[in-house]
Structure formats: structure tokens, C-alpha cells
Amino acid sequence: MSGSKTVPNALGPAWASWLGIVAVVFGILLTAANVNEWMIQRVITSDGAAMQGMKPRCPEDELLEEGISLEECKLMIAKVRIMVVSRPNWFRDFQMSLSLIGAIIAFGSIFVGLALVQYSNWAPRAAVVTFSALLVIDALGFAAATNTGPLLRATYLWNILLWFSIHLIMAAGACAGQHIKDTD
């Protein structure tokens, strides 16, 4: 650590700093969540062992290693079966595409957040576009999840509604920021 100190970088308006850091934090979480959703759909196929009536393997040493009971181990198969049984045929492909696009836009939103904190000239408009795109992704995901069975709706809907609310706040904030910038 050096003893010399410097003044802060040139500061933009407070709203841009606040919205920017929020976009970065949520962008990181949403990118991770979308890649995870893509992986879930990739791994759980309709023709896997869980759908062929096979019994899961539950050796005692592995139960001990993961700290779970025999009952829990047997129920793990239900997690896979719920996904396969409750989703319509089109859901897997749709969800994989949507989560991939969502991951890309969410990753982009991290950089939009960085640009907002720096208060780059293009950042407010890019924020409006990016956060609105995330809203559309949420709406599409919500519409898709409402067309699944109740077991998947219970898993997805509340989660998506939460993200929709977050993106609505961010998009409204970006629009307000853009308006402030235009009137300045």
C-alpha cells in the first residue's frame, strides 16, 4: 500500500452511480441464474433414467458424505421427474433459448452498469434499452411458465415476478435518468 493519495475520478450524477452499481450487482446474479437455467434444461432430458422407472442408487457412504437421509436420496429423482412431467414438449427448447439470450443480455447489463457509473455519454440510453430487453425476457419467461403444470409454476413464477419487479424499477430509473440528461 502506498502512502500517496489522489482525488477521486471525475464524478457523474448520483443517480447514474446508484443505478450503475445496482445494474452490475443484479447483472452478475442474473447472468449466473440464466446460465444455471440453461444447464438445468440441458441436463434434464425426457428420456433419462428417472423417466424409465429405474431406482436411484443410494449407497450409505455417499449419504453420509453429503449428509442426507435415505428418504431424501430416493426423493431426488422426483426433482427430475417434476421437470419432465410438468413441462410441455416445447418448453425445454424455448427455455434453453430464452435463458441463453437472457444470459447474454444480463452479461451486457454489467457493462452498461459500468458505463453508467462512469457516466459515459451513451450509457443512459443503453440502460433504457438493456433493462427494457430484460423486462421483455422476464415477461416471455413468465408467459412460458404459466403454460406449464402447477409443479413448475410453483418453481418459476414467483422467481420471475421478482426479477420482473427489479428490472421494472431499473428500467424506470434509466428512463428518468435519460429524461434528466435530455433536459440538462
Place this chain on the structure above:
Amino acid sequence: MQTQNFTTTAVIMHWLIAVSIFFLFISSWWMLALPFPSIDFKYRVFPFQLHKNLGITIVFMLIILLYVRLRYRPTPVFSAGERPLLLRLAFLDHVILYILIFTCCISGYMSSSYSGWSTTLWWVLELPHWGYEDEELNMFYSDIHLWTCWALLAFVSVHVGGALYHAFRNDGFVRRMLRL
């Protein structure tokens, strides 16, 4: 060498590590609820391989980040009203974060080594099998992996909380790690 901000490499590594860590947390909670692997049940194979690949990659990214951070140190930012104790705590949080990330990744790899499962880095490079199948050592490293990861999540929360605090104050601190 001193610079005003963090280097582009440091910034990119920082954010890539951040996304990777959160993905590893979220995906691990999900994949550990999948049926145990067997000849028929292969649900865990892809998620575990991806988990190990990312964990190993994080170690390399962390080494690069540490190198560029030590090689090109940004000058500390002066902020009115900044308390020296907070600065010292922030420094300590960073050091603990680096140690936890490193320990978490290495213990995960060691646990895997003693589990009898092989690791092919990004499905291309077969990594040497340092360990042998040993349930006790697997459990030992697995426990270290588990607890260091929980601790990491706690310290990441402190780190993010600190970053938010500075961003809401708009005092220029976080701006240095947000500049490409």
C-alpha cells in the same frame, strides 16, 4: 508501478471471477439435489464437470488478478470523512477473500481427486490424478470446501455491501473497478 485506476486486465478478471463464483454457488445448490451418479443416472456428470472446470479456471484468473494488482497498484483514493479503520477492514476483507477463493477451489479439486472421479479441463485436457480413491480424504477436503465456500459467501456479501456503500456515496472508490 502505480496507476490511477485498476488495469483493464484486473477489471475483466474481477468481474469474470464474480460471475463465475455466483454461478458456482447457484448451480451447486441445484446439482446436489440431483440423483447420485450411476451407470443409468448421469444427471450429475455435466454439472459436476462444469463446476470443476470453472473452479480450476477461477484459480488461474485469481493468479492473473493478483499479479496485475500487485504489479500495477492504483493509488489509494482520498475521500472526505473516510475512516482509517474502514480502510483497514476493507484491505483485510480483500485478503480474506483471496485466501477463501483459493482455498475453496483447491479443496474442491483435492476432494474430487480423492473421490476417484477424473477431471478433464473443459473436456479437452485430462488433468493428472493427484489423489487416489480414499473416502476419508475425500470427506476431509469436501468439508474444507463446504465451509470455506460458506465463509466466502459471507465475505463476498461484506465486499458487495462495501462497494454499494461507496457507490451510493458516489465518492469515486468503486469507479476504479468499473472502468475498462
